[in-house]
Amino acid sequence: MRDILAFDIQVPLSPFSLVVKGEVDPGVTAILGPSGSGKTTLLRCLAGLTRPAAGWIRFRGRNLFSSTDGVFVPPERRNVGYVPQQYALFPRLTVFGNVEYGLKARRVPARQRHEHVRDMLKRMGIEHLASRMPGSLSGGEAQRVALARAMVLNPDYILLDEPLAALDPQTRHHIREFLRSVLKEASCPVLCVTHDLEDVRHLADRVMVLREGRIVFEGRVEEWVREGPPPEDGEREAADLENKGAFDNETEIES
Amino acid sequence: MMNRSDQSRSAIRRDGRVRERKKWFAARRRALETQSASSLSAVEWAIGLVLLLFLFLPVLSLFLSVTPQRFLAALGEDVVREALGLSVRTSGMALLVVVIFGTPLAHRLAVDRPFPGRAAVEALLQLPWITPPAVAGLALLMAFGREGLVGRYLAEWGVALPFSTAAVVIAQAFEGSAFYVQSARQAFAAVDRQLIEVSRTLGAGPWRTFFRLELPTAMPGLVVGAAMAWARALGEFGATMLFAGNMQGVTQTMPLAIYTVMERDLDAALTLAIVLILVGFGLLWLLSRLRQHLS
Incomplete structure (x- = not known):
C-alpha cells in the first residue's frame, strides 16, 4: 500500500466550483494560486473541516470521505496535522498546555504525555517557552508552537496554510530553514499553501498550481520552473509565474 | 527716500x-x-x-429611614426571614433552570448557520424584555393554570402548579431566561472559530471541544448573563403575583413581602428593600471584579 493521500472532490464555491483530483506523495507539495482559487478550501476538505459536495478522499486506501458510500470521517478521527494561517494557539493555555492538548484528547497517560511534549518542545527548540502564554510569544515562536502542537501527534499528513505569511521577512527566513528540516524529518505527505516563491524554492519538492478551482499544473519543482503554466492576462498569478525567471532573487508576492 | x-x-x-x-x-x-x-x-x-x-x-x-437597631430587629421578624429564605431558594432554582436549559440553546444559536424560523426563535427570546411582567404572569396562568393549555393535563396527574413555590420558580425563570440566553449567545459567538477547528483536528470531538474549549472561553459572558438573570429573578414581582400568588412562606418573595407589609410594618419593608439594594450593588461589584480578573 502506498503512503499517499489521494483525492477527487467537488466543492461548490462562488463564482466557480472547486473540482480537483490529485495525489500527494510524501514530501512537501506547495499549493500555489491566486487568492480565491480554492487553495484554502482544498486544505479544509482534506482536514475534514469542510465537507465536499461529491467525490472521495483517501489516505493509504482508507476512505476519509466518499460521497457514494456516505463516508465522512470528522477531523478528530483523521489524524491530521493542521496549522492554520494565524496559528490559532489556545490563548488560555500555556505553550506546554497547547502542545499537550491533542495528546490529552487522545487520552495518552499523563506520564507519557509529558514526555512526548517535552521531547517535541526540545526538538522545536522552544523548551524554554514551556510555561509562557501564547500572547507573549513572537510570531516565530508562535509558529513553532503551532507546529509542535500538530507534530506531537505524529500525524498521517500535514496541512500548512501559508505558514510563513504572518512573519516579518527576517523571521520568515529563519523559520523557513527550520521548517524545512522539521518537515524533512516528518517524511509524511505535507501540503503547504503559499504565495511566496521562496517557500516553493526552499521547502517544496512538488508544486500544484490552482486556478479558478482547477489544478492547472502538478509536478516537481524543477518541471514547474521549466514548463509551468504560462501567465494569463489580468491574473494576479501572472506576476508569480513571470517571476519564476528571477527565481534566485528574493521574490515574494503579496496575497 | x-x-x-x-x-x-x-x-x-x-x-x-x-x-x-x-x-x-x-x-x-x-x-x-x-x-x-x-x-x-x-x-x-x-x-x-x-x-x-x-x-x-x-x-x-x-x-x-431606618436605624441599624431597627434594621437588625426587623431582620429577625418571621415575614422578613421567610421572604428572604424563599427568595434565595426560588431565585437559585430559577437560575439553575435557566442555565441548564439556556446554555445549549445559546450555543446552538451562536454557532449554527441561519436556519428557517430563526427569526421566530429570536423574537421568542426577546419576549420577556418586551412583555410587562403582569402579562407574563397572566400568560403563565393560562398555560399552566388548572384550566390551562398544559395545566389541565398536569392536573389530571395531580400536579397543580399555580399558587405554589414551583410557580414562583417558573415565573422567575420566565423573566430571567432572556437575559441569560442573550449574554451566553454573545459569549459563545465570540469564541474564535479557528480555535474550535484546530481543536477538532487535534483529536477533540465536538463534545470535548465544547467542554474543554468553548465553555471555559465563554465563561465570563455566561457568568455575567447568569448574574443578570438572577438579579431579574430576585426582583420579579408582577408575574409571581399573578401566577404564584402572595402567600407568606410559600410564594411571598422579598418584593411581594415589601408590598404586603409596607403599610403595617414599614421597618420590615425598608429592611427588605435595603437587603435587595445591597445584594444588587454587591453583584455589580463582584461582576466588575470578575471582569478585571479575567481580562
Whole structure:
C-alpha cells in the first residue's frame, strides 16, 4: 500500500466550483494560486473541516470521505496535522498546555504525555517557552508552537496554510530553514499553501498550481520552473509565474 | 527716500506686526474653542447631576429611614426571614433552570448557520424584555393554570402548579431566561472559530471541544448573563403575583413581602428593600471584579 493521500472532490464555491483530483506523495507539495482559487478550501476538505459536495478522499486506501458510500470521517478521527494561517494557539493555555492538548484528547497517560511534549518542545527548540502564554510569544515562536502542537501527534499528513505569511521577512527566513528540516524529518505527505516563491524554492519538492478551482499544473519543482503554466492576462498569478525567471532573487508576492 | 537699511527695518517691523496679529488670532480662537467646549461640558454636567441626584436620593433616604437597631430587629421578624429564605431558594432554582436549559440553546444559536424560523426563535427570546411582567404572569396562568393549555393535563396527574413555590420558580425563570440566553449567545459567538477547528483536528470531538474549549472561553459572558438573570429573578414581582400568588412562606418573595407589609410594618419593608439594594450593588461589584480578573 502506498503512503499517499489521494483525492477527487467537488466543492461548490462562488463564482466557480472547486473540482480537483490529485495525489500527494510524501514530501512537501506547495499549493500555489491566486487568492480565491480554492487553495484554502482544498486544505479544509482534506482536514475534514469542510465537507465536499461529491467525490472521495483517501489516505493509504482508507476512505476519509466518499460521497457514494456516505463516508465522512470528522477531523478528530483523521489524524491530521493542521496549522492554520494565524496559528490559532489556545490563548488560555500555556505553550506546554497547547502542545499537550491533542495528546490529552487522545487520552495518552499523563506520564507519557509529558514526555512526548517535552521531547517535541526540545526538538522545536522552544523548551524554554514551556510555561509562557501564547500572547507573549513572537510570531516565530508562535509558529513553532503551532507546529509542535500538530507534530506531537505524529500525524498521517500535514496541512500548512501559508505558514510563513504572518512573519516579518527576517523571521520568515529563519523559520523557513527550520521548517524545512522539521518537515524533512516528518517524511509524511505535507501540503503547504503559499504565495511566496521562496517557500516553493526552499521547502517544496512538488508544486500544484490552482486556478479558478482547477489544478492547472502538478509536478516537481524543477518541471514547474521549466514548463509551468504560462501567465494569463489580468491574473494576479501572472506576476508569480513571470517571476519564476528571477527565481534566485528574493521574490515574494503579496496575497 | 529710504535707504536700504531703513527699508529692511520697516519690513522687519511689518513682519513682527503680522506675526503678532497672527498670534493674537490664534490665541483668541483657542480661547473661544476651549470656552465653548467648557460651557458645553458645564451645562451637560449640570443637567446630568440632576439625574444622578434623582437616582441617588431615594437610595440614600432608604438607608436613612431606618436605624441599624431597627434594621437588625426587623431582620429577625418571621415575614422578613421567610421572604428572604424563599427568595434565595426560588431565585437559585430559577437560575439553575435557566442555565441548564439556556446554555445549549445559546450555543446552538451562536454557532449554527441561519436556519428557517430563526427569526421566530429570536423574537421568542426577546419576549420577556418586551412583555410587562403582569402579562407574563397572566400568560403563565393560562398555560399552566388548572384550566390551562398544559395545566389541565398536569392536573389530571395531580400536579397543580399555580399558587405554589414551583410557580414562583417558573415565573422567575420566565423573566430571567432572556437575559441569560442573550449574554451566553454573545459569549459563545465570540469564541474564535479557528480555535474550535484546530481543536477538532487535534483529536477533540465536538463534545470535548465544547467542554474543554468553548465553555471555559465563554465563561465570563455566561457568568455575567447568569448574574443578570438572577438579579431579574430576585426582583420579579408582577408575574409571581399573578401566577404564584402572595402567600407568606410559600410564594411571598422579598418584593411581594415589601408590598404586603409596607403599610403595617414599614421597618420590615425598608429592611427588605435595603437587603435587595445591597445584594444588587454587591453583584455589580463582584461582576466588575470578575471582569478585571479575567481580562
